[in-house]
Amino acid sequence: MPKTGMEPIRRSQLIQATMAAIDEVGLADATVLRIARHAGVSAGIISHYFGGKDGLLEATMRQILTDLGQAVAERRLRLADGSPRDHIAAIIDGNFDRSQISGPAAKTWLAFWASSMHRPQLQRLQHVNDQRLYSNLCFQFRRLMPLNEARDAARTLAAMIDGLWLRGTLSPEGLDTERARRLAHACLDNMLAGHDTSAASPKETA
Amino acid sequence: MPKTGMEPIRRSQLIQATMAAIDEVGLADATVLRIARHAGVSAGIISHYFGGKDGLLEATMRQILTDLGQAVAERRLRLADGSPRDHIAAIIDGNFDRSQISGPAAKTWLAFWASSMHRPQLQRLQHVNDQRLYSNLCFQFRRLMPLNEARDAARTLAAMIDGLWLRGTLSPEGLDTERARRLAHACLDNMLAGHDTSAASPKETA
DNA sequence: ATTTTTTTATTGAACGTTCAATCAATAAAA
DNA sequence: TTTTATTGATTGAACGTTCAATAAAAAAAT
Numbered sequence: 001m002p003k004t005g006m007e008p009i010r011r012s013q014l015i016q017a018t019m020a021a022i023d024e025v026g027l028a029d030a031t032v033l034r035i036a037r038h039a040g041v042s043a044g045i046i047s048h049y050f051g052g053k054d055g056l057l058e059a060t061m062r063q064i065l066t067d068l069g070q071a072v073a074e075r076r077l078r079l080a081d082g083s084p085r086d087h088i089a090a091i092i093d094g095n096f097d098r099s100q101i102s103g104p105a106a107k108t109w110l111a112f113w114a115s116s117m118h119r120p121q122l123q124r125l126q127h128v129n130d131q132r133l134y135s136n137l138c139f140q141f142r143r144l145m146p147l148n149e150a151r152d153a154a155r156t157l158a159a160m161i162d163g164l165w166l167r168g169t170l171s172p173e174g175l176d177t178e179r180a181r182r183l184a185h186a187c188l189d190n191m192l193a194g195h196d197t198s199a200a201s202p203k204e205t206a
Numbered sequence: 207m208p209k210t211g212m213e214p215i216r217r218s219q220l221i222q223a224t225m226a227a228i229d230e231v232g233l234a235d236a237t238v239l240r241i242a243r244h245a246g247v248s249a250g251i252i253s254h255y256f257g258g259k260d261g262l263l264e265a266t267m268r269q270i271l272t273d274l275g276q277a278v279a280e281r282r283l284r285l286a287d288g289s290p291r292d293h294i295a296a297i298i299d300g301n302f303d304r305s306q307i308s309g310p311a312a313k314t315w316l317a318f319w320a321s322s323m324h325r326p327q328l329q330r331l332q333h334v335n336d337q338r339l340y341s342n343l344c345f346q347f348r349r350l351m352p353l354n355e356a357r358d359a360a361r362t363l364a365a366m367i368d369g370l371w372l373r374g375t376l377s378p379e380g381l382d383t384e385r386a387r388r389l390a391h392a393c394l395d396n397m398l399a400g401h402d403t404s405a406a407s408p409k410e411t412a
Numbered sequence: 413a414t415t416t417t418t419t420t421a422t423t424g425a426a427c428g429t430t431c432a433a434t435c436a437a438t439a440a441a442a
Numbered sequence: 443t444t445t446t447a448t449t450g451a452t453t454g455a456a457c458g459t460t461c462a463a464t465a466a467a468a469a470a471a472t
Contacts, residue, residue, distance in 0.1 A: 003441065006447060026324035028234060032432060042449050047433060107323055114320040117313055117376065118232035130373075130380065155373075155381055156389050160362075163369025167336075167361075170323065174336065175361055183362050190396050209467065212421060238458060248423050253459060 010049055011059070013039040018060045023104035027111040032056075058121055061112045064098075064105055065129050071097035072136075084140040088157070088188055091136055095161050096181045099169040106169035133158050144195045153191055160187050216255055217265070219245040224266045229310035233317035238262075264327055267318045270304075270311055271335050277303035278342075290346040294363070294394055297342055301367050302387045305375040312375035339364050350401045359397055366393050 017038035021030040032053050036043040050056040072094030079086050099106045116122035134154050141150035161184055168180030223244035227236040238259050242249040256262040278300030285292050305312050322328035340360050347356035367390055374386030 004446065010447090026321060028321065029324070031430085043432085044434080044449065045447085048448080053432065110320045110323070114316045115232060115234065117316070118235070127377070130377070134380070152389060152392070155385075156366075156370075156393060159369030159373050159381075159386070159389070160366055160393075161369070162372060163365030163367070164362075166368060166372075167365050170319075171333070171336065174340070175365075179361075180365075183358060183365070186358070187362060187366075187393075193396075193399075210420065216421090237456085239456095249458080250423065250460080251421085254422080259458065 007049065010039075010041065010045065013041070014046060014049065014056060015060045015063050018056055019064075019102065019104040019108045022108045022111055026107075027115065054121075057112075058125070060108065061116075061122055061125055064109055064112070065125060067101055067105070068095065068098055068129070069132070071095075071101070084143040085188070085192060087140045088137060089185060091133070091140075092157075092161060092184045092188065093181065095133070095165060096168075096177060096184070099165065099177050103169070106165075110166070110170065130158075133161075144192065157184075157188060157191065160184055213255065216245075216247065216251065219247070220252060220255065220262060221266045221269050224262055225270075225308065225310040225314045228314045228317055232313075233321065260327075263318075264331070266314065267322075267328055267331055270315055270318070271331060273307055273311070274301065274304055274335070275338070277301075277307070290349045291394070291398060293346045294343060295391060297339070297346075298363075298367060298390045298394065299387065301339070302371060302374075302383060302390070304371065305383050309375070312371075316372065316376065336364075339367075350398065363390075363394060363397065366390055 014035065017035045018030065020038050021035045024030075025034070032043045032046050035056070036046060046053060046056055050059060072091055075090035075094050076087060079090060082090075098109065112122055113126065116126045137154035137157055138150055141153040144150070145153065164175070164180040164184050168175045168177045220241065223241045224236065226244050227241045230236075231240070238249045238252050241262070242252060252259060252262055256265055278297055281296035281300050282293060285296060288296075304315065318328055319332065322332045343360035343363055344356055347359040350356070351359065370381070370386040370390050374381050374383045
């Protein structure tokens with residue numbers, strides 16, 4: 001089996017296996033043995049490629065954040081130069097792609113969220129991501145309203161996205177992802193109702 | 207030290223110590239020894255009063271849900287027979303009391319939320335709580351709009367509360383609790399804007 | 413009022429288990 | 443023959459639980 005150039009393959013396999021293990025039994029019971037079995041390799045390989053379990057967990061979180069960033073970036077690139085509303089809508093859709101990418105990613109995300117409270121390395125990653133979402137939203141809202149209002153609008157919509165996404169992905173019986181996405185858009189429409197959306201988009205209640 | 211009637215005291219102490227330990231080092235590192243030391247007792251006592259660590263964790267989550275229920279109930283009782291808007295506002299304020307009750311409670315809540323994905327006992331508790339929040343909101347919105355709209359309004363506001371509360375209590379640098387609460391109320395006002403609030407409440411944008 | 417007995421509350425060392433990490437051994441490819 | 447990739451048994455630390463021992467309080471007996 002030892003061919004050369006295994007490193008990127010193994011890294012990717014192990015990161016995916018980590019999410020799958022967390023999806024199955026939670027972060028607390030996602031042991032190196034379980035993760036390794038999921039990837040079809042031995043446990044020792046994790047220390048070899050990631051320096052240890054912590055390294056693998058950090059790489060996994062980094063992967064999720066990268067995926068999220070790409071999901072948003074792709075949609076926004078397709079817009080060329082759209083209206084603020086278009087950009088914000090793209091940000092919303094990109095964020096709800098997290099769950100589309102996979103169920104495991106959702107549970108992994110939440111697990112990392114909780115444990116990032118106590119692990120500086122993860123906390124840093126998460127803070128950067130939060131800030132990016134907030135800044136992007138704020139910049140777009142700023143094109144439609146005064147700075148103070150734009151800030152509150154960004155905070156509100158960011159919270160809305162997190163809240164809906166959480167409830168949508170974690171208990172799909174009560175709120176499926178598609179409906180969650182629709183509610184987020186409705187909320188955006190509501191927030192933009194009294195503001196000058198230069199290219200008057202013809203949308204009613206729902 | 208052995209006086210009679212220690213049970214309720216110890217139970218309460220240990221539950222508080224559990225939250226404090228989770229606040230300090232996270233659920234993963236909240237060992238029985240650490241929790242016991244926080245309460246000023248020995249580790250063995252946990253099995254004695256709660257049958258084991260799992261029992262203590264479940265009791266702790268139950269306590270948090272009870273506190274939340276009371277925070278909401280108290281505010282609603284003060285209303286006697288208020289308008290739907292008043293009741294919903296009381297539900298919002300009650301939910302933001304979670305953090306007022308303590309910072310530890312917030313981190314504990316998130317930790318349980320994540321681990322409830324994989325522990326049926328905790329999942330049950332959390333589902334009951336979710337359902338209660340949704341039902342209460344839905345019932346009040348129902349007094350102002352058609353059923354379908356009321357359901358979506360309830361889902362939206364529930365997500366808004368969770369999202370804002372999460373961001374508010376877990377990273378107070380970016381969004382302090384008081385502002386989060388204000389934004390939730392603003393969102394409610396926005397959602398109720400086009401609806402007949404029988405007792406016309408004189409509130410403008412913000 | 414004092415002593416004895418019983419009950420209640422608590423301790424902490426010992427035990428068995430589980431985990432992450434290590435590393436000498438191995439085997440395929442270069 | 444050298445390099446690269448991988449294994450899996452081993453190690454040591456940490457954890458939750460158990461339980462015999464202990465000590466204070468309460469109850470009973472003197």
